[in-house]
Amino acid sequence: GAVVSQHPSWVICKSGTSVKIECRSLDFQATTMFWYRQFPKQSLMLMATSNEGSKATYEQGVEKDKFLINHASLTLSTLTVTSAHPEDSSFYICSAGKNSRGGYTFGSGTRLTVV
Amino acid sequence: DQQVKQNSPSLSVQEGRISILNCDYTNSMFDYFLWYKKYPAEGPTFLISISSIKDKNEDGRFTVFLNKSAKHLSLHIVPSQPGDSAVYFCAASGWTQGGSEKLVFGKGTKLTVNP
Numbered sequence: 001g002a003v004v005s006q007h008p009s010w011v012i013c014k015s016g017t018s019v020k021i022e023c024r025s026l027d028f029q030a031t032t033m034f035w036y037r038q039f040p041k042q043s044l045m046l047m048a049t050s051n052e053g054s055k056a057t058y059e060q061g062v063e064k065d066k067f068l069i070n071h072a073s074l075t076l077s078t079l080t081v082t083s084a085h086p087e088d089s090s091f092y093i094c095s096a097g098k099n100s101r102g103g104y105t106f107g108s109g110t111r112l113t114v115v
Numbered sequence: 116d117q118q119v120k121q122n123s124p125s126l127s128v129q130e131g132r133i134s135i136l137n138c139d140y141t142n143s144m145f146d147y148f149l150w151y152k153k154y155p156a157e158g159p160t161f162l163i164s165i166s167s168i169k170d171k172n173e174d175g176r177f178t179v180f181l182n183k184s185a186k187h188l189s190l191h192i193v194p195s196q197p198g199d200s201a202v203y204f205c206a207a208s209g210w211t212q213g214g215s216e217k218l219v220f221g222k223g224t225k226l227t228v229n230p
Contacts, residue, residue: 009156041124042222043117043119043221043222043223045220046218091156093158103164104161104216105161106151106159107158108156108157108158109158111156
């Protein structure tokens, strides 16, 4: 089955620094990956759609200069939170899939804490 | 503007009984619906889905019902088992302007199955 690996699973960083989160599809090629953010007791909010070889498509209200997405290969997408602030503390999850309808596989998520 | 709503934040059920999780949506353009199960600090796991052309899909103990006219779907788990205890997310599928699939999630319902 499709496996998506996300790293790191948790990270603590100082305010003002940048953090990179990796999302890898291990046994399939993913031309599209998705990045979500989840606040406590809230739904998963789509931040952006990451397209291999082209610019990511950001959802309304998501700052593209703050959340840099790079999808340089068919198996790797990265999300960099730049100049992180405490309000960026959240659970970030990526997803990818082989088929076009629905059954996307999610990574295990990254808990980011900015202090 | 919440397009996918799960109005019950929690549900408690006795082992062996039926669990019914509900979900409502507002956007009639959604044409595919999914249920995901999520444990703490993990990414969601795909459970079951249903196309808008169907009104029922069954997979073992899990059955999803769709009422398009009411814009309502439900997930039935029978018999419920303690291992089913998790947060269940309802998701609706649409398409982004770029032509890729986009999932919109509800806030989730925490199911607790008591032994």
